[in-house]
Amino acid sequence: MFRPLSIFIGTRYTRAKKRNHYISFISLTSMIGLTLGVLAMIVVLSVMNGFQKEMRSRILGMVPHAVLQNVDGKPLENWQAVAAAALKRREVVGAVPYTELDGMLSFKGQMQPIEIDGVDPQQESKVSIIGSHMTQGSLEALKAGESGVVIGEITARRFRVNVGDSLLLIVPESSSAPGGITPRMQRLNVVGVFKVGAELDGTLALIHVDDAAQLLRWQPGQVQSVRIALKDLFKAPAVGASIASDLGSGYRSVDWTHTQGSLFGAMKMEKTMIGLLLLLIVAVAAFNIIATLIMVVADKRTDIAILRTLGMTPREIMTIFMVQGTVIGVIGTVVGGTLGVIAAFNVTAIVSALEKAAGTHIFSSDVYFINYLPTDVQAADVVLVCCAALLMSFLATLYPAWRAANTQPAEALRYE
Structure with a gap:
């Protein structure tokens, strides 16, 4: 099957090599961090949607x-x-x-x-x-x-x-x-x-x-x-x-909105602020992608120089490393989004099982108005989280790829 050379090389670089296990390990941790960040955002936003839905149905069902x-x-x-x-x-x-x-x-x-x-x-x-x-x-x-x-x-x-x-x-x-x-x-x-x-x-x-x-x-x-x-x-x-x-x-x-609007406005603002804070987890994973690609660029300086002498343009070199970082981002986002949706749909049952195993009630009816953990998975939130993760992953590839494209073949091959 025909693939552009830049994409072919970029996907090859994502595979583990015997001599760069450390770089592969950093790539894996970046992917896992992105997965956990996306998973956490989807679960937390779904739980907050569940609380909002419960409060809306109970309070606005009465007033x-x-x-x-x-x-x-x-x-x-x-x-x-x-x-x-x-x-x-x-x-x-x-x-x-x-x-x-x-x-x-x-x-x-x-x-x-x-x-x-x-x-x-x-x-x-x-x-x-x-x-x-x-x-x-x-x-x-x-x-x-x-x-x-x-x-x-x-x-x-x-x-x-x-x-x-x-x-x-x-x-x-x-x-x-x-x-x-x-x-x-x-x-x-x-x-x-x-x-x-x-x-x-x-x-x-x-x-x-x-x-x-x-x-x-x-x-x-x-x-x-x-x-x-x-x-x-x-x-x-x-x-x-x-x-x-x-x-x-x-x-x-x-x-x-005159009597209860402030309550639901505060709940909406709380959801927004928590979402932004959780987005920092995804941002940390994206910075790990930057570190990973910078080390890959340093490790592949000779390969880059050879490809340049064979006629590959700086744009094509840049595409190689953008593809590598984007693959890490796509895999982490897809896995995190899938696990996040599965966890969000089952979080109520998971918490109930934990309560039975521990023999205690996390959400006691004597303390909380809602004695269970509600959840409401909204497609818009899932799409927004995944798009944000993909966007940050893509942006994280730009600087390392730019550095790779500016590698001078003569300088890289001087001591080879």
């Missing part, structure tokens, strides 16, 4: 993707019309009544701040995952007028309460009193406990939307807003603003 409300903050008189307008959009999969208020929960002298969401338990499954994360009771146990409440597992553990116990809700209310604010108290009966494995387990509680209206002294049927859920939650800002615009100037949209 509203977007809410439609009056600009002046007054309650909606006819929320059904707003919901009907939202459901006309193909992107919207659910639109339900929603009221949000802040307060304090008290039990036997203990207190904690809480966000209270007024919901319709019969329709909440259209926009929330809470129904599938109940550990005690049920969401349907919330009945209008019965002052029921569903709390998170962290709140229940902190107060040491279960279904059937009572809590005191304290809500601030504006008044004409000298202080300007008077507390309003309401006794709530725990009818359910949920656990989604996120901070919301300790900061969120749910009551019936009619009880929320009564607590705020609104008329029956009035709600604060309409909560919508979208097929693609990342389109929430645009879709929510568009629906509010269609409803008129008296409406506005508030989406999840």
